Amino acid sequence: SYEVTQPPSVSVSPGQTASITCSGDKLGKKYAAWYQQKPGQSPVLVIYQDTRRPSGIPERFSGSNSGNTATLTISGAQAMDEADYYCQAWESNTVIFGGGTKLTVL
Amino acid sequence: QVQLQESGPGLVKPSQTVSLTCTVSGDSISSDGYYWAWLRQHPGKGLEWIGFIHYRGRTYYSPSLKSRVTLSVDTSENQFSLDLNSVSAADTAVYFCAKVRDYSSGYHFEYWGRGTLVTVSS
16 A cells, blocks of 8 residues: 655754755655644644645645655744644545654754 | 543543544635645654545544544534544554645645543543
């Protein structure tokens, strides 16, 4: 079955750029979405169709997807961005989630 | 702004069926181009997709749960529901409902409910 892999954790200093990767076989040929989840809250869509940002999501969030890797980039990370991030794709009539990445801003 | 609200029993006994309902407000469940989904999250773990349903009845299920899951939709009440049978402690989780955007080559979850904790215990 298809799988996507994320690093368990990523750390970034405030104001710096954080990159969270999501790897899977030929992932670049599928659409990737990203969700942010803060403790005790439901997930929020931050990127869809690889690069598109829903209304209300800050411009510092951006996405890319090529080859075997989709990447969520947070430019100028802020303390409020500290959260778990999940990538998601669709393959063979199945939703696939990555295991999640805990982003620490310190 | 669409809102989704999960409802159902917080405690279920092993081997029983848990039934959850998601009530949609601020939007019509009878919208082409969208599905309506259930997902769950075990304590301290990642997201797990259960399945989704179109108001016309088409469904997609997770292969790992397909044998125990039934999704249904009630357009008159603007609700959709999940039945998960033969539950065990491994089904203890927070269950979310969500609105799904369908763009034929993929899907993503646009809006999520707050989630409801279901505990399986005797």
